[in-house]
Amino acid sequence: MNLVASPIDATTIAPGGRPLGLFAINLDRSPDRWAAIERGFSGMPWPIHRVRAVDARGDAAEVLAVRGTSLAYPPEAVGWNAHRNRLFMLTEEACLCGHVMAWRQFLASDFRHAIVLEDDAVPLAGFEPVVSQLLSDGFDADVVKLEGIYRQGGRKAIEVARLRDHRLVRSLRPVSGAAAYLVTRPAAERLLARIGKALIPTDDFLWAPSWHGLKVADVSPFIAMQSGAASVIATSLKAKKAGGRKSALRGFAMSLQRLAERLSLYWMACQGRPHTLLTATMAPWVPDDYNLGNRTAVIAEDRRSSNG
Numbered sequence: 001m002n003l004v005a006s007p008i009d010a011t012t013i014a015p016g017g018r019p020l021g022l023f024a025i026n027l028d029r030s031p032d033r034w035a036a037i038e039r040g041f042s043g044m045p046w047p048i049h050r051v052r053a054v055d056a057r058g059d060a061a062e063v064l065a066v067r068g069t070s071l072a073y074p075p076e077a078v079g080w081n082a083h084r085n086r087l088f089m090l091t092e093e094a095c096l097c098g099h100v101m102a103w104r105q106f107l108a109s110d111f112r113h114a115i116v117l118e119d120d121a122v123p124l125a126g127f128e129p130v131v132s133q134l135l136s137d138g139f140d141a142d143v144v145k146l147e148g149i150y151r152q153g154g155r156k157a158i159e160v161a162r163l164r165d166h167r168l169v170r171s172l173r174p175v176s177g178a179a180a181y182l183v184t185r186p187a188a189e190r191l192l193a194r195i196g197k198a199l200i201p202t203d204d205f206l207w208a209p210s211w212h213g214l215k216v217a218d219v220s221p222f223i224a225m226q227s228g229a230a231s232v233i234a235t236s237l238k239a240k241k242a243g244g245r246k247s248a249l250r251g252f253a254m255s256l257q258r259l260a261e262r263l264s265l266y267w268m269a270c271q272g273r274p275h276t277l278l279t280a281t282m283a284p285w286v287p288d289d290y291n292l293g294n295r296t297a298v299i300a301e302d303r304r305s306s307n308g
Helices: 031-041 060-067 090-107 127-137 185-195 202-207 248-269 274-279 292-306
Strands: 018-026 048-052 077-081 086-089 111-118 121-123 143-145 154-163 166-171 180-184 216-220 224-226 281-284
Touching: 018 031, 018 090, 018 127, 031 048, 031 121, 048 090, 060 090, 077 090, 086 090, 090 111, 090 185, 090 202, 111 185, 127 154, 143 202, 154 216, 154 274, 166 248, 166 281, 180 185, 185 202, 216 281, 248 274
Parallel strands: 018 048, 018 111, 143 216
Antiparallel strands: 077 086, 111 180, 121 224, 143 180, 154 166, 154 281, 166 216
16 A cells, blocks of 8 residues: 655645645554545545654654654653643654644645544544535634544533534533544644644643634534544553652642633633623534444543543
């Protein structure tokens, strides 16, 4: 199977360009995942481009070169992740770099919008019609998260628009995962400008408007999910928590930062009008066709990302 990254047509980088391109992040050593992406998404009316991921198991220098970072805690950690009060591992940097490269490839194309996919993303019923309606009707958001992770019940949210049997909402509860999201060109530019050399996991960065100032919305119930396959970038919690005892001061600083992030999330969700929070309702989160067979794997992955 040919795993050369798809060429990008950048002859016309203008608002009048093509409506949407799909950018799927994939490691050379995971041809099976690329095949799954092609099976799941190639029948849709939008072209798929492969973003060749950098591999933390291979050349660390290739990973670090993407953002110009370095190993502050050799051989496994790039630095300290203040968001979660633990080390930021090289594997996490590689994952973040995949998204950075996807944003760059998108901006080098003539697409007006992009859907960024991790290679374990699976489309669910409603994916194509919901995305088509977002493109045809327009949407009041900069980033639209299409993926969800299983949670019993719904989430408190403010409705933005109706999408057939789905809703576009601003969630009052952060939504984990970065396996499938829609982004506009101006938003991709802002994400690139704001990520800089920040040491924060991709999904934490995306949901927190305090980091980038963008309007983030979610499709409810979600229309894509992670396959539940074993992570190819996972690092043990022991490795993540290595590097000495965490100081109480660092813990206090992290708590303040997380509080500020949550308040910023609420402020952006209500668009600076606090009374709008009174209109929040419970948005359904899990679609009827959710594959319960993947629930255990997905919950385990979410817990790994939430701990620490």
